Amino acid sequence: MSLIVYLLCIASLTLAVHVPLSSETDKISLLALKDKLTNGDPHALPSWNQSLHFCGWEGITCSRRRMRVSALQLQNQDWGGTLSPSLGNLTFLRVISLTNINLHGEIPREVGHLKRLQILDLTQNNLHGQIPTEMINCSSLQIIRLFYNNLTGKIPSWFGSMMQLTELGLGANNFVGSIPASLGNVSLLEKLSLAENHLEGTITPAMGRMLNLNFLALGANNFSGHVPPSLYNLSNIRVLSLSANQLVGTLLPNIPMAFPRLEIFECGGNGFTGTFPSSISNLSELQQFDISKNSFHGPVSPTLGSLHKLQIFSISHNRFGSGRVHDLDFLSSLGNCTQLQKLNIRENYLGGVLTDIIGNLSINLDWFTMGSNQISGKIPEGIGKLINLEALGMEDNSLEGVIPNSIGKLKNLVELTLGRNKLFGNIPLVIGNLTMLSLVGLESNKFEGSIPFTLGNCTKMERFYANNNYLSGNIPIQTFGYQKGLIELYLFSNSFTGPIPSDLGNLNHLSILHLAENKLVGDIPMGLSACVSLTEVVLERNSFNGSIPSFLGSLLSLEILDLSNNNFSSTIPYELVNLTLLNNLNLSFNNLSGEVPVGGVFNNITAISLTGNKHLCGGIPQLNLPPCPVLPLQKKHKRSVKKKIILAIAFGGVLITFITLFGIYLLKKKAKKLSITSLALQYGYVKVSYGELHQATNGFSSSNLVGVGNFGTVYRGTLIHFERPIAVKVLNLQTHGALKSFLTECRALGKIKHRNVLSILTCCSSVDYKGNDFKAIVFEFMPNGSLETLLHNTIEDSESTNLSLNFVQRVNIALDVAIALDYLHNDTGEAIVHCDVKPSNVLLDDEFVAHLGDFGLARLILGARSYSSSDQGKYGAGGSVSAQGDIYSYGILLLEILTGKRPMDAMFGEGLSLHKFCKMAIPEGITEIVDSRLLTPCDEGERTQRRITQQQNIEECLVSFARIGVACSQESPTQRMSIKDVIMELHAIKQKLLP
Structure with a gap:
C-alpha cells in the first residue's frame, strides 16, 4: 500500500511539472514585465490594465486556440527599463521584438525557458553583459538580432548547434575574440552580421561551408591576414562587406565567377594590393563598389559602362593613375551608369585634363569628389548639368581659370571645395544662388577682388575658407552677419582693409576666426563679446589699434588668441586670466605697457609671447621683465598730497x-x-x-x-x-x-x-x-547694467551672465521706479518730468536697486499742468508736457517687465498693442502672456497643497501687476492711476510675495 501511495505521489508531481502555465500566469507575467520594461512609468502602456483582456494590449499577439501570448512587439520608446525575468514565464512566445526602447541591464537567463521562440529582436538598446548560455535551449530560434547594444564577451560557440538559424545579427556591440569555427555548421544561415565589434584573428575558413549565406558583414573589426579561399565558395552572396580591417593580399581576379549575384562589395580601409579588378564589369547586379583606402594601383577600367545598376563607386585613397593624359578615360564609360549617385576618386595619382565629359555623368549624381590628384585644365561649364549635386570636391589639383557661372545652377550644393588650385578671377556673384551651402573652400588660389555681397544669401553657411588669395576691399558688412550658424571663418593672408564688421557679433556659434595678415584697422568690435563659442581668434599682422578689449576675458572657450604684430596700446586686460582653456596667447610686437597680469595663462611661460612690447613690467619672474614702479599711497606721503592740493588749487x-x-x-x-x-x-x-x-x-x-x-x-x-x-x-x-x-x-x-x-x-x-x-x-557705475539688457537677453546671454530676474525682483524694480517718479513729480519743488521712462534708462546697482537715469529730455514744469488729449501720453506728438506722460510710459514699462516683450515687438500691429494684449488676458489668461521665466513648473512630487496655494498666490499677484500697468497706460490721461496709488498697490503685491 505504501508503494502505491508513493507511486501516485510521484505521478502527481510529474503531472504538475508538465502542466502548462495558465493564461492567468501570462497576464501576471506581463504586468511584472511592464513594471520593469517601463521603469515604473505609470503613463506608459496605458492599455496594459485589468479592465482589458491582455490579448488586446498594445504590442501583444495571442494564439487563437489557447489564448496564450505568442508575440511581444514594442518599439521606438524611451522608457529606459530592463527585461524582467518574468519574460521566461511566457512559454508560448514565438516572437520577441523590443527595438529602440532604451533597454539597459542584461538579457535575463530566463529567456532560455522559451523553447518555442523563433524570433528574438532586441536591436538598438543599451543592453550589456554577455549573451546568456541558457539561450542554447531555444532550439527553435531562426532569427537573432542584437544590433546596436553594448553586449560583451566572445561570440558563443554554441550558436553552431542552433541548426534552425537563418539570420544572426550581432553587429555594433563590443564582442571580442575570433569567429567560432562552429558557425560553419549552421548550414541554413542566410545573413550573418558581425560588423562594428572588436573581433580579431583571421577569418575562419569554416565560413565557406555556409552555402546559403547571401549577406556577410565583417567590417569595422580587427581581422587580419588573407581572405580564406573557401569564402569564394559562397556563390549566393549578394552583400559582402570586409571594410575597415587589417586584411591583406589581392582580390580574386574573376570576382563574378565566385559571386555572380553580387550587389554590394565593400573592402575599403584594408591593406589590399594589386590592380583594378576589371572583371567587375560583368556583375550586372552590382549597385555599390567601394575599394577605397587600400594600395591598389594602375589604370581604372574604362569598361564600367555595363554596370547599369551602379549607385556608388568609390576608389579613393589608392594609387590609381600615373599622372598622365588618359587617366580619366574611365569617366566617359561611367556616363552610361544612369543610376550613379556617389563618385569618389580623390587621393590617387590621376592626371589628365578635366573635360566637359563630366556633364554627361548621371543626373542623379549627388556626391562627386576628385580632390588630391594631379588633374589640370579648367572647371568645365558642363558642371552645371549636375543639378542634384550636394558635394563637389576638386581641391588639391592643378585646375586653373575662373569659376564658371554655370556653377550657380547647382542649387542643392551643400559642400564646395576648390582650395589649393590655380584658379583666379573674382569669386562669381552666382555663388549667392547656392543657398544650401554649408562648406565653401576657396583657399590657396589666386582669387582677387572683393567677397561678393551675394554670399549673404547663403544663410546656412557653417565653414568658409578663402585664405591665401589676393582678395581685397572691406570685409562686407552683414554678409557674414546673416550666416548665424557660421562656425569657422578663414580670411587670413589676403589684402582686406577697413575694420572688422561689428555684425560678426551675430555669430553665436562662431568657433574659429582667422583674419591674420591683412590690412585691417580699427579696434576689436564690442560685438564680438557675443561670440561666446570662440576657441581661436587670430588677428596677427594687421594694423589694429586701441586697447585690447577686456571683454575677451569673457570668451571662456578661447584656446588660441593671437594679436601679435599690430598697434595695440595701453595695458593688458587682467580679465584674460579668466580664460582657463587658453593655451596660446601671443601679444608680441605691439605697443603695450604696464603690468603683466599674474594667474591663468600668464603663469605658463610656454603658452604666452610678449616679445616686442618695451614698456611691460611685472608678471611672473620667468618673463624677466623689470618690476613695476610702486605708486606712493596718499596716506603715507602727506607732502606729495599737499603738493598736489596746492597745484590743484592753483x-x-x-x-x-x-x-x-x-x-x-x-x-x-x-x-x-x-x-x-x-x-x-x-x-x-x-x-x-x-x-x-x-x-x-x-x-x-x-x-x-x-x-x-x-x-x-x-x-x-x-x-x-x-x-x-x-x-x-x-x-x-x-x-x-x-x-x-x-x-x-x-x-x-x-x-x-x-x-x-x-x-x-x-x-x-x-x-x-x-x-x-x-x-x-x-x-x-551700475554693475548690473540696464533693465533692458536683463529683460531681453537671449537664453544664451542669460546663461553666460547668470542673471535672470524673478518676479520679486521685478516688483522691487517697478516699485523703485515708481518712487523715483513720485519724487520727481512731487518732491523737488519745481516738478520734473522725465519724458523718457523706458527699460534702457532704468539702471541696476550691485544689489539690484533701480536708478532712473538719462534726463536728457527732462522738463521742469511749474505746478500741475493740464495734459493735451491729442498727445495721448506719447512724447513728441505735439502735446504739452506733464507728469501724466511719465505715467503712461511707466505703465508700458510695467507691461514690458511682466511679459518680456517690447512694445514694438513684431507681434504688435494692425490694432494690437502691448496694452491691449495684456488687457485682454486679465485675469484668466495671465499665465499665457507673462514672461515664461516667471512661471516655474512644479514637479509631481512637489504638488502639495502648500505649493498649489503658493502658485495661486503668485498668479493673483501677476494679475494685480498687470492691472496696474494697464491702468497707467490708458489712452486718456485722466483715467491713469496716480503714482502714489501705484506705489501703494505695488507694496501690497510685495507683501503677498513675502514667504
Whole structure:
C-alpha cells in the first residue's frame, strides 16, 4: 500500500511539472514585465490594465486556440527599463521584438525557458553583459538580432548547434575574440552580421561551408591576414562587406565567377594590393563598389559602362593613375551608369585634363569628389548639368581659370571645395544662388577682388575658407552677419582693409576666426563679446589699434588668441586670466605697457609671447621683465598730497577764472544758454579734465564701452576722486539736440538727490587732444547694467551672465521706479518730468536697486499742468508736457517687465498693442502672456497643497501687476492711476510675495 501511495505521489508531481502555465500566469507575467520594461512609468502602456483582456494590449499577439501570448512587439520608446525575468514565464512566445526602447541591464537567463521562440529582436538598446548560455535551449530560434547594444564577451560557440538559424545579427556591440569555427555548421544561415565589434584573428575558413549565406558583414573589426579561399565558395552572396580591417593580399581576379549575384562589395580601409579588378564589369547586379583606402594601383577600367545598376563607386585613397593624359578615360564609360549617385576618386595619382565629359555623368549624381590628384585644365561649364549635386570636391589639383557661372545652377550644393588650385578671377556673384551651402573652400588660389555681397544669401553657411588669395576691399558688412550658424571663418593672408564688421557679433556659434595678415584697422568690435563659442581668434599682422578689449576675458572657450604684430596700446586686460582653456596667447610686437597680469595663462611661460612690447613690467619672474614702479599711497606721503592740493588749487583758480570769463562770453553770446561752469559751481561737482577722463576710460577704448544712446556713448572707468567705478557719458556734439540734452541733464540732475535716481558725480566741458569740443557727464557705475539688457537677453546671454530676474525682483524694480517718479513729480519743488521712462534708462546697482537715469529730455514744469488729449501720453506728438506722460510710459514699462516683450515687438500691429494684449488676458489668461521665466513648473512630487496655494498666490499677484500697468497706460490721461496709488498697490503685491 505504501508503494502505491508513493507511486501516485510521484505521478502527481510529474503531472504538475508538465502542466502548462495558465493564461492567468501570462497576464501576471506581463504586468511584472511592464513594471520593469517601463521603469515604473505609470503613463506608459496605458492599455496594459485589468479592465482589458491582455490579448488586446498594445504590442501583444495571442494564439487563437489557447489564448496564450505568442508575440511581444514594442518599439521606438524611451522608457529606459530592463527585461524582467518574468519574460521566461511566457512559454508560448514565438516572437520577441523590443527595438529602440532604451533597454539597459542584461538579457535575463530566463529567456532560455522559451523553447518555442523563433524570433528574438532586441536591436538598438543599451543592453550589456554577455549573451546568456541558457539561450542554447531555444532550439527553435531562426532569427537573432542584437544590433546596436553594448553586449560583451566572445561570440558563443554554441550558436553552431542552433541548426534552425537563418539570420544572426550581432553587429555594433563590443564582442571580442575570433569567429567560432562552429558557425560553419549552421548550414541554413542566410545573413550573418558581425560588423562594428572588436573581433580579431583571421577569418575562419569554416565560413565557406555556409552555402546559403547571401549577406556577410565583417567590417569595422580587427581581422587580419588573407581572405580564406573557401569564402569564394559562397556563390549566393549578394552583400559582402570586409571594410575597415587589417586584411591583406589581392582580390580574386574573376570576382563574378565566385559571386555572380553580387550587389554590394565593400573592402575599403584594408591593406589590399594589386590592380583594378576589371572583371567587375560583368556583375550586372552590382549597385555599390567601394575599394577605397587600400594600395591598389594602375589604370581604372574604362569598361564600367555595363554596370547599369551602379549607385556608388568609390576608389579613393589608392594609387590609381600615373599622372598622365588618359587617366580619366574611365569617366566617359561611367556616363552610361544612369543610376550613379556617389563618385569618389580623390587621393590617387590621376592626371589628365578635366573635360566637359563630366556633364554627361548621371543626373542623379549627388556626391562627386576628385580632390588630391594631379588633374589640370579648367572647371568645365558642363558642371552645371549636375543639378542634384550636394558635394563637389576638386581641391588639391592643378585646375586653373575662373569659376564658371554655370556653377550657380547647382542649387542643392551643400559642400564646395576648390582650395589649393590655380584658379583666379573674382569669386562669381552666382555663388549667392547656392543657398544650401554649408562648406565653401576657396583657399590657396589666386582669387582677387572683393567677397561678393551675394554670399549673404547663403544663410546656412557653417565653414568658409578663402585664405591665401589676393582678395581685397572691406570685409562686407552683414554678409557674414546673416550666416548665424557660421562656425569657422578663414580670411587670413589676403589684402582686406577697413575694420572688422561689428555684425560678426551675430555669430553665436562662431568657433574659429582667422583674419591674420591683412590690412585691417580699427579696434576689436564690442560685438564680438557675443561670440561666446570662440576657441581661436587670430588677428596677427594687421594694423589694429586701441586697447585690447577686456571683454575677451569673457570668451571662456578661447584656446588660441593671437594679436601679435599690430598697434595695440595701453595695458593688458587682467580679465584674460579668466580664460582657463587658453593655451596660446601671443601679444608680441605691439605697443603695450604696464603690468603683466599674474594667474591663468600668464603663469605658463610656454603658452604666452610678449616679445616686442618695451614698456611691460611685472608678471611672473620667468618673463624677466623689470618690476613695476610702486605708486606712493596718499596716506603715507602727506607732502606729495599737499603738493598736489596746492597745484590743484592753483590750477582750479586759473580754471575758475577761465570758466568765469568763458561764461560771461556765453551769456553775452546767448543769454538763455546756461553755462556748464555755472552748473558745476552751483551744485558743487568735483572738476575733472578731458585728460583725466581719457586715462580713466583707457582712452575711451571699446573694451570699456558700456552702451550707446541717442546723444552719446557711455564708458566704464575709474577716477582717483571716487572709490567706486564710474560711468562716463560722452556727448556726440554732432548729433542734433545733444548739447541741449547735456545742459538739460546737468541742470535736472543737479537738483536731484534720491536713492532711486542716478546721481551725477561731475561734468566736464573741455576740448580733446585734437582741439575739438568735448562734453561729458560722470555718473556712478551700475554693475548690473540696464533693465533692458536683463529683460531681453537671449537664453544664451542669460546663461553666460547668470542673471535672470524673478518676479520679486521685478516688483522691487517697478516699485523703485515708481518712487523715483513720485519724487520727481512731487518732491523737488519745481516738478520734473522725465519724458523718457523706458527699460534702457532704468539702471541696476550691485544689489539690484533701480536708478532712473538719462534726463536728457527732462522738463521742469511749474505746478500741475493740464495734459493735451491729442498727445495721448506719447512724447513728441505735439502735446504739452506733464507728469501724466511719465505715467503712461511707466505703465508700458510695467507691461514690458511682466511679459518680456517690447512694445514694438513684431507681434504688435494692425490694432494690437502691448496694452491691449495684456488687457485682454486679465485675469484668466495671465499665465499665457507673462514672461515664461516667471512661471516655474512644479514637479509631481512637489504638488502639495502648500505649493498649489503658493502658485495661486503668485498668479493673483501677476494679475494685480498687470492691472496696474494697464491702468497707467490708458489712452486718456485722466483715467491713469496716480503714482502714489501705484506705489501703494505695488507694496501690497510685495507683501503677498513675502514667504
